[in-house]
Amino acid sequence: MRYTTFAIAAILSLAISVPSASAQKLLKTDGWGSLTGKVTLDGAIPAIVNLVPKMKIHRDGPICCLLGKKNEKIDLTWVVDPKTKGVANVVVWVRAPQDTYLAIKPAKQKRKDTVIIDQPHCQFVPRVSVFNPVYFDGKKEVPTGQKLILRNSAVVAHNIRATAHPIYNEDNSFNVNVPAKSEITKTFNPQPLPVKLQCDFHTWMSAQLFVFNHPYYAITDANGNFTIPEVPAGAEIHIMAWHEGVGYVTPGGKTGGVARALKAGKNVIDFTVKAP
Ligand SMILES: [Cu+2]
Structure with missing residues (x-):
C-alpha cells in the first residue's frame, strides 16, 4: 500500500510540473484595466434538486437542516437565473503566460479581509469561495x-473533509469534526483546481475553494x-x-484559457456554459 501510494505520487510529480519560482519573470505590462462580463447557460436549466427529503430522514433534520433558508435546502451545483440564464458561482481569473508572473499593486499585496465559509444549517455557505493567502x-x-475561517454556526456538529491537490497541498488535506458553534482556521497552498469541502455527517453538503497567489479573480453573482x-x-x-458542473469553461484546461491583452480602462468578455 505504502509503495503503491509512493509510486502514484512519483508518477504524478513527473506529470505535473509545479512552476519553479526562480524561472519566472515579471510580465511587462502597461497600466491597469478592469475585466467584466457575464456568464450565461447554453441549453436547458438543470432541474433544481430538492434536499428536503434527505433532510427529513436525518436526525438533524427537524432541529437544524429543515430550519435553513430556501437555498440551504437545494443542491447548489447549478444556480441559474431563470430570466437571463446567468450562471452564478463561476470563478473567473487571469493567468500569466508560462514562466512569467503578474505585477500586484502594493495595496493588494496585504489583505485584512477574511474568507469565511459557514455551515449555518446543513449547507456550506457560500458554495464557492476564493482564498488568496499568498x-x-x-x-x-x-x-x-488573509485568513480562512471554516465556521459551524449551527446547533449541530458538522464534519469537514477537505480534499486538496496531493502535490501542491501534500499535507493540507484534512478530515475534522467541527462542534456546534465553533470554528477552525486552516490554510492551503495555491493549486490549479479548487479544494473540495464536504461533510460526512450530511453527505449532500459540498463546497469549493479556489486558492490563488494573486488577487485577479471574481465569482459570478446571481445574474x-x-x-x-x-x-x-x-x-x-x-x-x-471554471464552473463546478462542467469544470473549465475556457478551452485548454489549466494551461489554456482565452488569450487577450487588456486595454487600460474597461474590458468586456462574456462566456457561455454548456448545460449538462
Ligand atoms: Cu454537516
Missing part, C-alpha cells in the same frame, strides 16, 4: 495576511455577472473560467 513577489510566495478590477494591461494574458 502573493508571488518574483522569488517566493509571501503571506498576504452571472463578474468584475475583476485593476488587472495588468498591455500584455497578453490568459483569461480562465
Whole structure:
C-alpha cells in the first residue's frame, strides 16, 4: 500500500510540473484595466434538486437542516437565473503566460479581509469561495495576511473533509469534526483546481475553494455577472473560467484559457456554459 501510494505520487510529480519560482519573470505590462462580463447557460436549466427529503430522514433534520433558508435546502451545483440564464458561482481569473508572473499593486499585496465559509444549517455557505493567502513577489510566495475561517454556526456538529491537490497541498488535506458553534482556521497552498469541502455527517453538503497567489479573480453573482478590477494591461494574458458542473469553461484546461491583452480602462468578455 505504502509503495503503491509512493509510486502514484512519483508518477504524478513527473506529470505535473509545479512552476519553479526562480524561472519566472515579471510580465511587462502597461497600466491597469478592469475585466467584466457575464456568464450565461447554453441549453436547458438543470432541474433544481430538492434536499428536503434527505433532510427529513436525518436526525438533524427537524432541529437544524429543515430550519435553513430556501437555498440551504437545494443542491447548489447549478444556480441559474431563470430570466437571463446567468450562471452564478463561476470563478473567473487571469493567468500569466508560462514562466512569467503578474505585477500586484502594493495595496493588494496585504489583505485584512477574511474568507469565511459557514455551515449555518446543513449547507456550506457560500458554495464557492476564493482564498488568496499568498502573493508571488518574483522569488517566493509571501503571506498576504488573509485568513480562512471554516465556521459551524449551527446547533449541530458538522464534519469537514477537505480534499486538496496531493502535490501542491501534500499535507493540507484534512478530515475534522467541527462542534456546534465553533470554528477552525486552516490554510492551503495555491493549486490549479479548487479544494473540495464536504461533510460526512450530511453527505449532500459540498463546497469549493479556489486558492490563488494573486488577487485577479471574481465569482459570478446571481445574474452571472463578474468584475475583476485593476488587472495588468498591455500584455497578453490568459483569461480562465471554471464552473463546478462542467469544470473549465475556457478551452485548454489549466494551461489554456482565452488569450487577450487588456486595454487600460474597461474590458468586456462574456462566456457561455454548456448545460449538462
Ligand atoms: Cu454537516
